[in-house]
Each structure stands twice: as C-alpha cells, then as structure tokens.
Amino acid sequence: MSIVHTESLTKVYGDVSQPIPAVRDVNLTVEEGEFLAIMGPSGSGKSTLLYMLGGLDKPTSGKVWLRDSELSALNDDALSRMRRTEFGFVFQFFNLIPVLTAQENVAIPLILDGVPRARALKQADDALARVGLADRTMHRPTELSGGQQQRVALARALVTTPAVILADEPTGNLDSRSSDDVVQMLRRAVDEWKQTLVLVTHDSRVAAFADRIIFLKDGKIVDDNRLKGRGNADQIREQLSKMVLS
C-alpha cells in the first residue's frame, strides 16, 4: 500500500530570470514498510525532494500526499503538527539541540506535541534503548561520538512512531563502522518495527541495504531499481569461492 505519493513534483529555486530547477516533475510512490534509497550525484535534487516529501519545503508546483492528506494544502501550524507526529527526520549535521540531554532531545517532538514531560521522557528512554543507548540518556550531544549522536537523532525520529522516517545522508559524516551501526539500525526499524524509510545517500554500501533505489539526475528520476531478495545467495557463494581459488 502506498504511503507517500507525489504528482509532478517540481521545485525551482532562484527567480524568474535565473531559475534553478532542483526537482523536476517527479512522480514517486513510496510503499508502506519500504526502505527506499535516493541516490544521485550531488546537486541532483535529492535533499530538495526529501524535504518536500517531509513538508519542510514547499513545492513550486505539483503535489505531495501523505496517505490522504495533501501537504501543500496545509497551513504552517498543521504542517508543524504533521512533522512532529507523522514524520521523523535524521540529518547529516546539526542534528541535536546542544543544551539538551540525549533523553530530552529525543523527547522534544512529544513535548512539543503536549505529551506530559514525565511520560515523554519515559518514551524517550525506551527509544534510546532501542538504538542501544540506554546508558547514555543523560549525556549532552557534545559528550557523544558522531555515531552515537546520529543514533540519538534516530531515536528521536522513532519515538513518535511516525508514518515515514526521512533521512538525508545520515551517515555522510561518519566513519564506516559508525555508519554501519546507523544503517543497521535503520534497517531494523524497517524490518522489525515496520517503519517506512526514505534515505538519501551517496554511499552505495548504504544504499545496498535498501529494498529499492531511485537515481536522480538533474532533478529527474532516471532509474528506479527494486532489489530482489536473496535468491542468488548460493550463486554468490560460488562466485566468491572461484574468486578466492583463482
């Protein structure tokens, strides 16, 4: 079942005299429970597309639906509410509020939504435990490694059990080990907690975790690649053996 859907989605930056088309005429359907990776050279409009999917940026033309609601038809307050209840965001940089503890950072969307603080903090603890940071709840962001910070951000995205998690190069700033942790966790969110995930990445090895990869070029989707299950595992083994024995 589709959960996010776009129709002729277009974003043009700049003014009329010098339009910079960032996303052009994108028709995309994200299925519920899907792990979708968006790839493409830098400047191809990946982030812009992602932000429009999450209601962070307004399309120049075209429409975005989350289930039955059309995002561009909402006013700022409704959109804000949507962001804190239906979407979870993970970004590359500046992800956490430096003066808040990990626990509070995770609880923020709940608190902004009016959940009593004690309950919000309890839920935040649970979410942190899910990303393996049960022992770091009282730490400030500066006291955490980059990978840990990103996991806190992930916990924040998960805490509201949003309809969709949107991640913009969440591993772009991490070493390969931390990057692996974060992607594994994202994958688990999809597999075990049935989250829907849209992830922008530059890294093929991160994208390889996805169920589906779309490629953008100059703001357009140029390839939509659904990756099959593991039917070919034996073949791979054989190939590997050959490679080793050669």
Place this chain on the structure above:
Amino acid sequence: MTAQSSNFGSTVWQMTLMGLRYLNGRRLRTALTTVAIVFGVAMIFAINLALPSMQEAFQQTITSFTGADLSVTSVSGESFPPAAVLEQISSVDQVKAVTGILHRQFSLPTLGESSLGDTTQIDLVGVDPASMENVHQFVISDGRFLEPGDSGKAVLPAGIAELAPQLGVGTTFPLITAGGLKFYTVVGLLAEQGDLAAPEIYVSLADAQAAFNQPGLINTVEVLLEPGANREAAAADIQQAVGAGFTLDQGSNDSNTLAAMQVGFAMFDVLGMLALFLGAFLIFNTFRTVVVERRHDLGMLRAVGATRRQITLLIVIESLIQGLIGTAIGLLIGYLMAQGMISVINVYATDFFHRGSLSLQFSLSGLLGAAAIGLATALIAGYWPARAAGKTAPLEALRPATPANIQRAARWSLIVGIGIMLLAVLLLLTGNQGAAGGAVLFLMGMVVTAPALVIPVARLISPLLSFGFAREGDIARSNLVRQPGRAAITASTLMIGLATLVMIAAMVLSFASLINSLADVNFSSDLILLPQSIAVYDNVIGADENLANRVRALPEVQDVGTMRYASAATADGQALQVMGIDPNEYSKVASFTVNEGSPDAAFAALGSGRNALFTAIALSTVGLKVGDDFMLQTAEGPQTYHVAGIANDLFTFKIAAIFISQTNLAADFHKTEDIMLMINLAPDADKQAALVDIQTILTDYPQFTAHLTGEYRDELANVTSGALILMYGLAFLILIPAALGLLNTLTINVLERTREIGVVRAVGGSRTQVRRVVTAEALLLGIFGAAMGVLAGVAMSYGFIAAFGTVGWEMPYFFPVAGIIAAVIVGVLLALFAAVLPARNAARLDIIRALQYE
C-alpha cells in the same frame, strides 16, 4: 489536540529549562544584558520605597499633635482672629467643645549653650489651658499642665530627657522668638509623645502669640465632637459654617518641602526609566544576535515539529528569565539602596525628623510596580526578536553557512527618521513649551535614523582611523556594517548617554549664568542677615520690628530692607508663597530681575493697592498673565490682587511665589516678622566693625546669622557649583548602561566571528592584529555614538532651555563647547575601555577551537 492545551505546561517547562541552559552557556553575555535591568529596577524600587517612607514620616511630623477629632485651619495656612471662627464652629450641632491654638514647627539654631540639648526642631504649641482641657486630656507624668494665667511656663514631653537631660520640672530654658530670646520655666512633663515628630512644647496662647509676633491670632481650631456623633456629617456642617476660607484636617504648608523633595526624587525615577530603556535596547540587541546564532537549533526544532508560536514562546521565555533574574537582583539592590538613602537622610535631615529615625516602610505595591516594569521591559524587548525567531524556516537547520548574515538597513528608517527630526527641528524653532517635546523627538529621530547612517558614517569616519589602524580600520568597518542594526542600537545607547552629558553641560552653563544674574539682584547690599533656612520659610521664626530698628539705629547703617513671609493659596487650593517687602526700603538694598519694564516700575506698583509681582513659575502655575486680577486665599479670606508684573530673584525663582507690600502682608496675613534683612552701610563705614555690632544684637536673635554679602555670595556660588557637579554625576550614571551596551555588542561580534578570527589567525594574522581590529571597531562605534550624541545633545539642550524660557526662566543659550569635547573624549574612552575585554578574548582564541566553532 486536547493533550496540546492541557499539557501546555510541559512544553513551557521544557522551554524554561532550555532557556536556562542557553543562558548558562553564555554567562558573561547574560550578565551584561541583565545588568541594565538590575540597574533600572533597583533605581525605581529604591525611589518607590524611600519616598512613601519619607512622606509618611512627614505626615506624622505634621499631624502628630492633634489629639482632637477634627482640626480646622485657614486655606492659606496663615493665622486668623479666633472669635468669629470659634463661635461658628461651636454653634454646629454635635460639636461638644472647641479650642483655638497657635503653633509652628521650627528648627532651632545651634546655640552654644544649647537651650534644648540635642533637639534640633520643635513644635511650639500655644494653647488656652481652660478650653484645651475640654478638647484633649493630657497625661502628665510629672508636675502639672498649663493653667489659665500662666505666663513663661512650658510643658514638655517626658521623652525630651533623652535629648536634654538637664531639663526637669522647675528648670528654665531659653527659646528663640520673634521678639528675641525668651526664657520659659518647665512646669510639667507629658507622658505621651510621638517618636519621630519634633517634640511639642506647650505654652500659653499668649506666649505663643508673642513668640510669633501674632498677637490675638490663632492658626488652628481643635474640635471635639459629641460622643457617637457622625464624623462626616459633622465635618460637612463645620465646613459649611466656616466657609471656603477654611479647611478641615489639613496639614500645614510644610508639604512645600515634600514637593521639592519629590521633584528631586523624580530625577532618580527618570534615571531608572532611562536605564530600563537602555536595558530594553540591550536585551533587544542580544536576542537578535541569539536568534541568528541559534538558527540551527531553532530550525531543528521547527523541523521536528515546533510551530512558529512555540519558537516565539521559547525566546520570550528566555528573555523573561533574564528579566526575572534582573528584576530579582534589582529589587534586592533597590531595597539596599533605599536603606542607604534613608540612613543618609537620617544623618542629614535631622531638622525634619528630630530624634528617632526614619524607618524604611516596605511597600508591596512599590515592589510589584518595579517588578512589573522590569519584567515588561524584558518582555517587550524580547518579543520582537522572538517573533523573528518564529519565522525561522525549518531548512535553516540544514544549511551549514549563513548566507543571510548580512542585514540590510531598511530604507524606511532613513525616511521616517529624517521626517521625525524635521518635525523636531520645527518644534525646537517655535521656542515655546513644545521645544522640550522637540528635543525628545529629535532623540527618537536619531534612534530611528541610526541604522541607515551606519554605512555612510562608517565610511566617513574610517579614514580617521587610518592613522593608527592602517590595515585594521577597513576590516573593522566592514565588520561593523555587516550588522547595521546592531551597530545602530549600540551607537544609540551611547548617544543617549552622551547627549545627556552634552545637555547637562549646556544647562549647567545656562543655569550658572541665570543664577549669577539673579544673585546680582539679591546680593547687592553690604551685609545680609539670614534665617536658619532659605527657601523653606514655614519652619522659620523671624524677628519683630525691634531687630530692624536696632540695626537701623547703628551709626554705620544707612539702609535696612527686610523680607517677610506668609503662605497663601489660590482659589483652587494651589499653594503660593508670599514674600512681603517694603518697596521703598527694599529697592535700596536689593532688586528683582524683571521680564518687562524696569525694577523701579515694579517697586512703584507694589507701593499702592493690592498689587503683586509674580515669579515666572508662579504665573505659569496659576495660569495668569500680567494685568489679570485674581483671587488669593488669605488669612482674611479671599482677596483680589492684581498681577502687576513678573519678577524673579535668587530665593524665589524656582518656586511659586509672589511679592506684595508688607502693608498688605500685615493686613491680609497678619505677618510682621522679618525673615531676612539686607543692610547697606554708610559710604565710609567699616564693614567689619558693623558686622561685629550687628552680631552683638543677634545674640538676642540667634535664629539669624550675619554675613558680608560678598562673602556669602561666593560661598553660595561654591555650593551651587557643587550641586551642578552632582548633575554631571547623574550623566555619568547614565553612561554606565551605555558602556555595557558597547561591551555587549563587541563581545557578541567577537563570538559571532570566532570562526573567522580563527581563519585569520590560521593564515597568519597576529594576535595584535586581531586585537586591533576589535579596538578599531569599538572606536568606530564610539565616534559614531559620540557624533550622534553631540548632535542630539545640542538639540536637546536647546529645546529644554527654550522650554524653560517659556515658564519664565529666561536663560541665555550657550553652545556647550566644553560639553561637546567632553562627550567626544568620553565616548572614545568608553569605547576603548569597552574593547579591552572582547579584544583580549578575540586575540586569545585558540585557533583550532575557533575553526571548529559553530
């Protein structure tokens, strides 16, 4: 959605925590921003605590002796013949008994042998013992109360023993009277005595009338009502019976002193408000920076679902926290300041408060008022940046760079500001009372225009820096023009401080010249005899004609002119001081400054009919013009006087006073006491010898002191210039927040550019160069602020002096050259001083950490 409203508190609490941590993370800045609030709140709270305490003390002093149900006095405050009034009041139903008394509170001269020990002020009450005992029963602790027929007998409060232990029943003490020193014998001691009040000394009515040279007169009627009488109804009936010339339960005109004090305190209130105004500037400035600095955090909050209103709330809460902290500290300091003021007053104002001391009255409304003003300032100043913060786009969080860091000054600020200034100049040129408004408007216009001026002015003055700061000047300039709004606000705070300085300098010049010309008219005689206090004559005991006659009889003396005093009121109850002179005598020893015609004509006018010369203040208070007739409440009831002209002298120019002839003063106010004597000697007389002769006479009248007029004038000039220096002190107080503003902005500028400074250092900039850039920036701000301050100061001083002219203080306008130079120097020094810390911090930045700073 219900969750949203019901748990609003959860959000607010979280925001409060965040705000506290953000503030804690930038402690220096928080402290600097809060200081102005502290300053302002402390000022206002201190005034609002001290003033009511003093007022109350005054009230006690004035009314403490009335043990009766009601008391009736003349509206003018002066004495009146008792017969008719006593008759009228006792005929009213429900009145059981009445008695007439004559009393006056006055300061004692510091006599060598000290007639009443340490007592500095007393209330001498003359009573008719027979009728007094019907109205009020005195509790006697020793001896007896006065009896009919007593003369030269006195009853003292028992508490006086603390101040004058030698006094007891049967002892004798001297007291000043209008007829010279007189001795009284103590016949009894009273058990009761208010602590703060000047001790009441009861003598017979006749003795009091002699002491004040007011034979046959009283100034208060004490009334006892029938038991169970309706007080209000009785009071109305009595008022009806005595007519409009009398008033019930009103204190004496002592409130003149209080009014003068209130004016003084109002100055502090204004200072407090100015400090808060500057505090608002600082908060506004800081939070605008905060919003830019924190755009990532704010954007992130928006991205995870905060609404615009929630973001606005977050910043407002933060500024409120600062407001709260500042207000709390301010209240504390204010309380201590009030304590300090009270104890200073206790030391210096024993004249008013006698033994015992003023205690600070805690006032909840004063506290709430000051707190509300402090919080409101923080709230209002924080709101605008908070609203701007609400507009932060969620995507701000994701952009590493800040392309929008350079703000552009709105063009409207230039247009609106110049519009306001033009209007202000028009008002200034009218030269009437609107000129003061014009001055304030001009200041506002400057504030509005400032952002638009930053770039051109910076370009204009940065060449000045090329001497000492060849390379750094340009960098400093471009740093400054990046945030014209902030630079403008900083320069504006400095401007207000420096404009005040320039204005005070100009006013001091003008005032000095005014006072000098006034002193010319008062101090033209050879010798002058002055009472214990000048300008507050209610508490003075003068002398009867004997003193003047004895002086006149001295061989060296050629002319003696005297001044007399009475209090009066206008038809609508405004107090006026009435000065009585003999036009013929007085014109020989002193004069007035007159606005129209000549002094001679003015003296001539006083010679006949009920003519009065008004001080300019009196005229504008009463709202009359020369040639009008008006009704004056005198001790003889309402009398019509004619405004014959405007006249000022040094003693009266700052109060609402009128001059009439001594003949009229005696007829309408029953006053024949001389309170000041001016003496001209024969051309070949020896001044020192004459002084010695006069001082011999004055041993009988110790309430007077004799001075060589010239010497006294010099002494006065010293005191005046001391007071004027105090004014400069006020100006420097206002410069404190201005300096904080500078420091704040420079600190913020350095913080904001930490990364840039790191790059400059990494590519080889030296510490010295970095320090010099910050210093150059401070200098640019200082010169900018000083330039604006000079301009605004000139406009303000011109406006205020013009406005003073319309209330009658026509002062020459002096271009305050010295003030301008001082303002420029102070501005530059302040800038350099404010730059020390930020420049050092910038120079000491650790390169690696600076590069990582975000």
Place this chain on the structure above:
Amino acid sequence: MSVKHALLALLYHHPQHGYELGRQINAVVNTEWDVKLGQVASTLARLKDANLVDYEVEPTDDAPDRKVYFITDEGRRELESWYLTPEVREYRLGDAFYIKLVLSLLGGPVSPEQVLITQRRELFQQLHEVTELLRQADARTQLPWVLLLESATMHLDADLRWIEMCEARLNDLKHYDPPQPTPKPRGRPRRKLAQPSES
C-alpha cells in the same frame, strides 16, 4: 592460492597425519573452500620430492602404518619467503563490460546510458545480496567469512563508483574521437629531410 603453502603453514605448528591436514585446512580457512583429500595427498608427495617436508612412519596395530609429516628447514624457508611475497591482484584491464561500454559509444541499438544503468542494476543487486549475507553472518564466529564478504562489497563498491564516474563523464566520452589507426606506410620508408627549425 596455493594448497602447497597452506600445508606448509599447518605443518609449521606441529607434525601431522595427511588426513588430519585435509580436515584442518578446510576448518581453518573457511567452509566454502572445499579442498579434496586427493589434492592434499598429491601436494604432500610433491612437497616431499622438493624436500620441503618429510615424514616418519608411525606403526599402528590394525591398519597400514600412518605417515606423520613434518616440515624441513628448507620448507621453513620456503614458507617464510611466501609470507613475505606480496600478492598482486591483476588489473582488470580486459573487463568485458568496459568493451561493451566503449562499443556502445560508437552508436547502436542501445544507448551508453542504458548500458551503464543495466550494469549498475546488476552490481547493486549483487551488493544487496552480499550485504544480506553480511547481515546474516556473525562476525564473532565467522570472521574470515565476514572479511571475505567485506572484500566483495568493497570491490563491488569500487565498480559502482567507476560506473558513477563514467556516467558523470558520459558527455565527454560521447564527444571523444577515437584515434584513427595510422595507415601503414607502404614500400620503403622514405628518409626525412633534415630541415632547419624555425625557432
């Protein structure tokens, strides 16, 4: 990969029976690499001939006597020099896909973009599967296998990046003019006349 050196490496630790060696070699290296017993026996024979290993006969009661192999000094030296000789991977200059891409640039029924996309799909499919295997593998118990899979992901990643680069340079590639093969001069080469340079 040589079984020869694997046997030497195992014998270095302690003398062993041929059959045991066969089992151990599979256990140590990894489960997927199935070395046949016959191969072990023939290799041991060759090693004995080359005087790199030797054996002692261990008498047993019921069966034929077992040969217990041990490493000789010469074998030790050989093992050492093997460890110290780096393995060089061949450059895949003769890659079939490369030929396909270059040929598609000349124009044909399928555009070079499509050729790239098709190849990328396949590579991603493989990478996805290797990633799956990696996720299932337990690094604590199967470290050699995990390392091997990592090696595969890295090579696939490198291929993908190369494709990405080709894609980014496709426009340049399209305008690339293949050098014309210079026509072979017929007859005797003429001698060039020496000419004065103009500079």
